[in-house]
Amino acid sequence: MMNEKIPHAGGILKNYIGGEFLSSDLLFDNINPVDGTIINQVAEADQNLVDKAVVAARKALKSWANMPLSQRCALLHKVADGIEARFDDFVAAEMADTGKSFFQARTIDIPRGAANFRAFADMVKSQSTECFHTPTPDGQGALNYAVNKPLGVVAVIAPWNLPLLLMTWKLAPAMAAGNVVIAKPSEETPATATLLAEVMHESGVPAGVFNLVHGFGHQSAGSFLTEHKGVDAVTFTGESSTGSAIMRAAADGVKPLSFELGGKNAAVIFDDCDFDAAVEGTARSVFTNGGQVCMCTERVYVHRSIFERFVTAMKDKAEAINIGWPLDEDTDMGPLISHKHRNKVLSHYQGAIKQGAIIVTGGAIPKFGDARDNGAFVQPTIFTGLSEDANIVKQEVFGPVCHITPFDDEDEAIALANDSDYGLCAAVWTTNLTRAHRVAEQMEVGICWVNSWYLRDLRTPFGGVKLSGVGREGGVHSLSFYSEPTNICIKL
Ligand code: NAD
Ligand code: 6OD
Numbered sequence: 001m002m003n004e005k006i007p008h009a010g011g012i013l014k015n016y017i018g019g020e021f022l023s024s025d026l027l028f029d030n031i032n033p034v035d036g037t038i039i040n041q042v043a044e045a046d047q048n049l050v051d052k053a054v055v056a057a058r059k060a061l062k063s064w065a066n067m068p069l070s071q072r073c074a075l076l077h078k079v080a081d082g083i084e085a086r087f088d089d090f091v092a093a094e095m096a097d098t099g100k101s102f103f104q105a106r107t108i109d110i111p112r113g114a115a116n117f118r119a120f121a122d123m124v125k126s127q128s129t130e131c132f133h134t135p136t137p138d139g140q141g142a143l144n145y146a147v148n149k150p151l152g153v154v155a156v157i158a159p160w161n162l163p164l165l166l167m168t169w170k171l172a173p174a175m176a177a178g179n180v181v182i183a184k185p186s187e188e189t190p191a192t193a194t195l196l197a198e199v200m201h202e203s204g205v206p207a208g209v210f211n212l213v214h215g216f217g218h219q220s221a222g223s224f225l226t227e228h229k230g231v232d233a234v235t236f237t238g239e240s241s242t243g244s245a246i247m248r249a250a251a252d253g254v255k256p257l258s259f260e261l262g263g264k265n266a267a268v269i270f271d272d273c274d275f276d277a278a279v280e281g282t283a284r285s286v287f288t289n290g291g292q293v294c295m296c297t298e299r300v301y302v303h304r305s306i307f308e309r310f311v312t313a314m315k316d317k318a319e320a321i322n323i324g325w326p327l328d329e330d331t332d333m334g335p336l337i338s339h340k341h342r343n344k345v346l347s348h349y350q351g352a353i354k355q356g357a358i359i360v361t362g363g364a365i366p367k368f369g370d371a372r373d374n375g376a377f378v379q380p381t382i383f384t385g386l387s388e389d390a391n392i393v394k395q396e397v398f399g400p401v402c403h404i405t406p407f408d409d410e411d412e413a414i415a416l417a418n419d420s421d422y423g424l425c426a427a428v429w430t431t432n433l434t435r436a437h438r439v440a441e442q443m444e445v446g447i448c449w450v451n452s453w454y455l456r457d458l459r460t461p462f463g464g465v466k467l468s469g470v471g472r473e474g475g476v477h478s479l480s481f482y483s484e485p486t487n488i489c490i491k492l
Helices: 047-066 069-085 087-098 102-126 163-176 191-203 221-226 240-251 275-291 304-319 339-354 410-418 433-442 475-481
Strands: 015-017 020-022 027-031 038-043 131-134 142-150 153-157 180-184 210-212 233-237 257-260 265-269 297-303 358-361 381-384 401-407 425-429 447-450 483-491
Touching (some): 015 047, 047 142, 047 153, 047 210, 047 221, 069 102, 069 163, 087 102, 087 191, 102 191, 102 475, 153 163, 153 221, 163 191, 180 221, 191 210, 233 240, 265 275, 265 410, 275 297, 275 425, 304 381, 339 401, 401 410, 425 433, 475 483
Parallel strands (some): 153 180, 153 233, 180 210, 233 257, 265 297, 297 401, 381 401, 425 447
Antiparallel strands (some): 015 210, 131 142, 142 483
């Protein structure tokens, strides 16, 4: 990647508050995980700037909420147009912050950023409301109906793995439903949120409707937002432990919360599967984005009759992954997000080896002999041979790794898959339709894919059970979370 193609390379990424781009005295470095170089600096929002964002948002709330729906939706389509018009800038910024491949940034992350705004701008127009005709003793009855109002000022706190995609997945429905927002991207990935602020500004979104504050979580912009009396609701994607901290912070204000949290997702491979499709799909589900997708498979359960063949085929897939420079057309996988995260992933690898894992492939840091050796790369890794209570089988790693275990029958496979503190998603591979329904229904997760993985329809409920989340977003579920219904009862 040529440095001059990265927007704001060498400059300062600012906060966007009340329609103005504001710097601060607190600057931190934004690091490229491919080679450890500094891309630019980021202006961290202190308590004063967060207060200012809340005041600006509150001031904008009434006029945004009361804006004719068609006008509000037209503005959101304009934001989508703006992302598309600056597509190359967004791709370059996302790649620089994360090291993800050009292919992934241009086919998944940035297109979904625009698609999220279009989808919710269209969906909100057909949002319906409940209406009941209620019998009364006088025989005249009453009419009960609900009107949907926005929640108010919504804090949107996003992670680093799919920065623009996951930020806009929450911003778009929140804004479509008439809320004003304060976005806080991860400290690791501040760039595309800053470009989004520029697009909002250029698109004519009124000052204060969209605000951006940069910074960290604890005792920084993140907790300033979640503890703020002027913030009406918090929508968060990130680690389950951060979700707990936010829940505690939001408890005093009894703020509505929507949480999309971690996963320890299982794939179940039956002996009647389409073998090649199952290998291809499972490899994709383990290694996409270096395993840094909340839906990535980290536990694979394979029927014993095809276990050895499956493990060998997965090994071949892992070893064929091209790890490299994001811009190279043939790069499949980039680095992890940071050295700190790599240390966490490597300590999981080392822990697994210590607990007696068989290393099918990987387990270490790749060597390149160039600047990438300063980056945060790890090898795609497959383990077998551990019992179900081993740490790497229990805890979320969030790296390019899985453990593969054999099973003997369907009931055992279901029990193994469900034996987790998490419950985000699962994948089931079988050509038997009856079995597919039977098994998928029994998975204790928010989403179960059959013969596929990460096949998305933005209208469907998305979220997790157990430690994987609270609530559902997607389609009417998002619009419902970001709205507060008032029931009106009219005696007839
Ligand atoms: P993280 O929880 O460390 O950080 C997420 C965001 O929360 C960041 O913006 C961070 O600054 C902020 N934050 C951290 N502590 C905070 C606090 N005390 N108060 C307020 N804000 C705080 O998560 P991450 O490392 O950025 O992302 C990886 C994790 O996210 C993984 O566990 C992954 O499974 C999960 N994730 C879940 C989904 C989902 O849809 N379920 C999607 C993506 C990622
Ligand atoms: O695709 C989505 O809408 C979504 N919420 C994806 C989550 C990915 C987790 O890393």
